[in-house]
Amino acid sequence: MTLWSSIREFSSGTPATSASKPPIGLGWRSSTFLIVLTVNLAIFTDIFFYALIVPVIPFALSSRAGVAEDQVQQWVAILLACYSLALFVGAPLAGMYADHSSSRRWPLLIGLVSLAASTLLLAFGNSIALFVVGRLLQGFSAAIVWSVGCALLVDTMDTAVGVAMGYVSISMSVALLIAPVIGGAVYGAAGYYAVYYISFGVIGLDILLRLVMIEKKVAKQWTPEAAQGTRPSNSNDRDEEKFAQPQNESHVGTRGLDDGMPPVLDSAPSPQPELAPPERKPRSALVILIRSRRLLAALYGITVQGSIMMGFDAVLALFVQDTFGWNSTAAGVIFLAIFLPGFVSPFVGWLSDRYGAKWPSVSGFVSAVPILVCLRFVTENTIGQKALLAVLLALLGTALAFSNTPLMAEISYAIEAEEVANPGCFGDKGAFGVGYGLFTMAFALGGVVGPLWAGYVVASAGWGTMGWSFALFSASAAVVGVLWLGGPITKTDEEGEEAGGG
Known part of the structure; x- marks a missing residue:
């Protein structure tokens, strides 16, 4: 084995030759x-x-x-x-x-x-x-x-x-x-x-x-079956088989054409084989996914959730400093209230796997609306209002966990439903990488929109206005989720899954 083969085998984990040891x-x-x-x-x-x-x-x-x-x-x-x-x-x-x-x-x-x-x-x-x-x-x-x-x-x-x-x-x-x-x-x-x-x-x-x-x-490529030559073929192998198959079939019933002899004709006409429809070249996974309303609904929700979360990163510390006179340490502690509820995320993910992403996510966005509006009641440096802010942020963190985690799973659900509705549309490699690339784009967009939104609104119109404006943003994500997450609302859950989001 050459040095390059050894490096490639180590880096990718795949066997370089049939003699490679697991x-x-x-x-x-x-x-x-x-x-x-x-x-x-x-x-x-x-x-x-x-x-x-x-x-x-x-x-x-x-x-x-x-x-x-x-x-x-x-x-x-x-x-x-x-x-x-x-x-x-x-x-x-x-x-x-x-x-x-x-x-x-x-x-x-x-x-x-x-x-x-x-x-x-x-x-x-x-x-x-x-x-x-x-x-x-x-x-x-x-x-x-x-x-x-x-x-x-x-x-x-x-x-x-x-x-x-x-x-x-x-x-x-x-x-x-x-x-x-x-x-x-x-x-x-x-x-x-x-x-x-x-x-x-x-x-x-x-x-x-x-x-x-x-x-x-x-790891499956290192199994005994793979060592005996039945290792799953890569895409190049499949391409070679695909192009080789019609060549073999083209010789059926044409004996004599290739060796210079007259063709041998059967006394009775043989039935003509049905020609398989030409294989369609898979379209770009990116094009297919961005045309899926189901996936676009998930991406919109992710942008909204990211905007709200990152928006608080930009303004919360300054707000508690100005309102309560807290130092940087105390300001950092208040973020515990909004981040600690994130530990319920595996449970929320389990709900999504069991019941679908639509209703857990929609419930999160709907719950966030009154919480964000109530932030306007935190205006004075009192014990009661400090406690109120902590409670509101903890509830908001829980709502964001319910809204975000199902959407992350919905990306894979939407891709799988599209594949079921149109088998082979993504080719042999699938489209999960592209799907989660779009997810990352949506979250990055939220990371830009949220801080700018929160910073400019707080500076020009105040903390309370930022709260209700974010509430409207969250409500819009809930509406989009009801309409298209898990498939169109006009179809049953089973039909929506088969349609892959319409």
Whole structure:
């Protein structure tokens, strides 16, 4: 075996030759537990690093990149926009590459290289250009992790897709919860580089798991049947068989045509074989999915949920500082109220797997409406109103968990329903990578819309107006969900599933 073959076998997990020996620990390395753990750690690492440096970047811009104090806020916003832009553009590209790759492990490793490069640039960069490139690479890494990671979970989980997406929500919530606190505390106690030492430690563990993990479909190629030559063929093998078959059939009943002899004619006319209709070339998965109202409804809901959640990230700390006089530590603690309810996400995912995504998600958006409106009653620095804010945020966090987790699972439900309605429409590779690339795009769009919406509305019209305007946004997602999630409302659940969203 050549060096390149060995590297390719190790990187993809697939056997390079028929004589290749199965990897050590193939069973536990391809177990559902390890794959789910690896994907969740990858998502945790991405969000953790994103949030860890949020309290550090403003200081780094002035002390390391030489940005003037009056321009720091502007460049912080630009760097956030760079991350969102790379995430928005890179997600569908990463999804399409993952669907056409022989292994989802390859793109995950590419994302890891991008994350490592981003960490190095942000840690040791001393110019604004390096910071911009670092944020772009970080966004590109996130695009790969979310698109490919969620698709890999769908590949792994047969029926419990919603539960798996619930654990993804927990990973994201935990990272958003602890990273800013750790980043600020470590920066204040040990300095700038110490913050990145933590990042390198988490990334090191992430590297280990991504290299150890082997996909289930790849693990099947190492079975005894595969070693005997019955290993599932790749797409190239299937193409060769497809083109070879008509050539073999073309010689039936034509003996003598190819050897210069007159053709032998049967005394009785033989029935003409029915010609199979020409095989249709699969359309682009992206085109098929963006024409699905069911999928578009899920993407709209994800954008709304992301906008509301990220909008509070932009204004909540400043609101409690101005209203209650809280310092940064107390402001960080109040985020516990909105993120801790995210731990119900696996239960919500189980409900989605059992009853469908429509009603859990719609109930979440509907419940968020009165909660967001009631935020207008928090106006004074009293114990009662502090408690009221905490309760409202906890209820809002629960509502967001009910609205978001089913939508993450609905992506896979919609793709599977489209495949049932039009068999073979996505070809041999499927479309889960593209589907979750679109999901990541929608969430990135929410990350842009939400902070801008919340910031401008609070500055111009106040906290209460932001609350009821977000309530209208949430209500619109509920209406769209009732109409199209799980298939059109005019059809029964069974018909809606068969139609794949109409």
